[in-house]
Amino acid sequence: MTPETFFGLFNYWIVICLMMTGFYIVISSGNLIKTVIGLNIFQTSVFLLYITMGKLTDPVKRVTAPILEGGHGDSHGDHSAHGEHVAQVSFEEHASEQLHDAVKHAHADLSEAGHGGAEHAHEVAEVLYSNPLPSVLMLTAIVVGIATTALALALIVRIREDYGTIEEDEILELDKELQ
Amino acid sequence: MMEFIVIPILALLFATAITVAVIRNLWAAVMFTGIYSFLGASWMLILDAPDVAFTEAAVGAGVSTILMLATLSLVPRSSRKRGSISNSDFETKDPPRRRVISSLLVVIGTGAMLIYGTLDMPLFGSADAAIQTYPAPSFIEKSQTEMGEHGLPNVVTAVLASYRGYDTLGETAVIFTAGIAVLLILRKNKASDEIGAGQSEVTS
Amino acid sequence: MIDFPIIRVVSKFMIPYILLFGLYVQFHGDFGPGGGFQAGVIFASAIILYGLVFGLPAAKSVAPEWFVEKLIALGLVIYAGTGFTCIALGGNFLDYDVLDHHVLPGFLPHGQHLGIFVVELGVGITVTSVMIVIYYAFSARERRA
Structure with missing residues (x-):
């Protein structure tokens, strides 16, 4: 096992x-x-995974x-004259045709604004983004998790009221006595 | 640079989890769970998931801790009057030795299998992992052009509410259902109160 | 906890900002981190903090129980209603592209933005009210011997 695989799998x-x-614990x-x-x-660890x-x-x-x-800055036309918002437009390495079109659009905006878009063109920052999909899935899972936890706790409160205890073995004994 | 923050966070996460496992006092265990959630949220922030970190900090360290404390205040072991609960009412019994050993065996076995499974997994952060090649890049690119004329900067929101909107509708319905269920279980009304009181007399 | 002056004063000072932050997270969710789920929990935690410090009756006079209970359903109805509105306008279920309009362009969101805005609002309302109602249900319950 090389150090690379070790640190790659460490998380x-x-x-x-x-x-x-x-x-x-469970x-x-x-x-x-x-x-x-x-x-x-357990649940929080799965989110982390x-x-x-x-x-x-x-x-x-x-x-x-x-x-x-820079997405928000572009949505109001008056900002595009500043240039730096457009310069931050982000790229993936395998950017789609549409994105290229969008950039051309942005450059056109710049030259129209008369601020010399060509100077900014090569300042375009190379930014990669982490995957949004796990975030989306875990976001909903967290809130559903708290709702189900609340349900479990409500059941525990009811169990305590009827059995007088929240220890599993004592509850089982009480059940046996009733039978 | 980031390692100097990550390693203490991971060490603390681990220490908190172990503490929760061995500690006998339930109040302390609940508080440590809150700390665990908050540390987890910090790590999520470093792992580029601010939305999730946000939610985890508010839910795990906030609301969930409050709910557990509320439950604890309702379920002390002794039947003394309100206001005179002592710390010892919340001590849990140590599990019997046989149970400890058997559960340790199960846990170690499961953990070993999971770790064996990770050996085939893509390394942390690698760009050619299956999860990074499809469909994530297409979400990031498409949300620029499809979400209105100027795109929606937060891709997480775009995926949550638009691309996977049907899914989120279902999640909202689950929260709705859980809320209604808690109301049905805990809502006070006279009839069920009398029945409940009668049952507790029978059993105790 | 109303007897502790520090807790009382600090929480009185914090609660408006927590509420404001909740609104910010709700309505700025398209542009920064945030959205209905987070905003709902943050907004509810402000009310829960109020209830913890000033007592349950005070919290219930701010957010009456009957009102919050109706909000649980309202959020889900808003979400599903958006979907059916899209169908009524000739699109698919939750296909926000048909929500395009030309009233006050640049000020009112439209199309996808409008759809996401409304849907997140629905999520936020449901999450807020469920959290508050769960808190009420737990803290109204008296301990029995």
């Missing part, structure tokens, strides 16, 4: 260790609240969060 291993700690603990806490830790997979690194180019730079 996954950390996340798996965290996940297994959560799993251990299966070893007899207390219902502790079990929910364990599930929460997805987010880790979506991260992109590059030795040369700058990699940033999937929020395109």
Whole structure:
């Protein structure tokens, strides 16, 4: 195993260790609240696993969060005269034809504004973006997670009211007595 | 440079998780869960997911901690009066030794299998990983041209609300359902109160 | 917790900014990090903080229970309603391109922007009200022996 593979896989291993700690809490603990806490830790680790997979690194180019730079500035025509907003228009290496068109458009805007677009043309920043898809999936998962956690906690409150305890073994004993 | 921040965060994450596993006091465990969520959110921010970090910090460290504390205040072990709860009411019992050993075996086995599975995974941050080649670049490019005439800068929002809008509708419905379910379980009304009181008399 | 002056004063000072930040995250979600889910939780946490510090009755007079409960459904109706509006205008379900209009261009969002705006609003309303209602449900429950 080379150091590269070690450091490349290190993040996954950390996340798996965290996940297994959560799993251990879930299966070893007899207390219902502790079990929910364990599930929460497990859940957060799964979010971290997805987010880790979506991260992109590059030795040369700058990699940033999937929020395109300069997009907002362009949406109001009066800003384009400043030039620097347009200069930040971002590129992927495999940019589509449409993007090229958009850039031509931007350059046309610049020269119309009379600020010498050609000087800015080669300042176009090379920026890569990390993957937005894991973010989207985990975003919804977090909020659904809290909703289901609340449901579990509500059930625990009801169990405590009817059984008088939240320890699993005591609940099982009470069930046996009733039978 | 970033490693100097990442490594302490990961160490703290790990330490917090272990602490939650071994600590017996439930109050402390809940607080450590909040800390764990917040540390996780910090790491997500470094991993270029500000939207998720945002949500995790607000949900995991905020709302979820409050809900767990609210539950704890409702479920102390002793039946003393309100206001006189002591710390010892929230000590959990240590699991029996047999259970500890068997669950450790299960956990180590599962972890070993998962780690064996990671050996085939693409290295961290590599650009030719399957997840980076399709469909992410197309989302980033398309959202420039398809989302109105000037694009939508936050690609996460574009994917969330537009490209995967149907999915998000479902998620909203899940939250709706969970909220209604909590209301149905915990809502006070006279009839169910009497039934509940009757049952607890039978069992206790 | 109203007896602790530091908590009372600091939270009184913070709550307006938390609410404002929630609104910012909601309506600036297209341009920066944010959106309905985050904004909903942040907005609800302001109300929850108010309830924790000043007591449940005070929080309920700010956000009455019956009102918040109706908001849960309203958010989902807004979301689904956007989808059906798109169908009514001749597009597919949640196909925001048909929402294009030419009223006040440059000021009112239109097309995809309008669709995302409305949908995020629906998500925000549902998440806010669910979080508040869950908090109410837990804290209104009295401990039983």
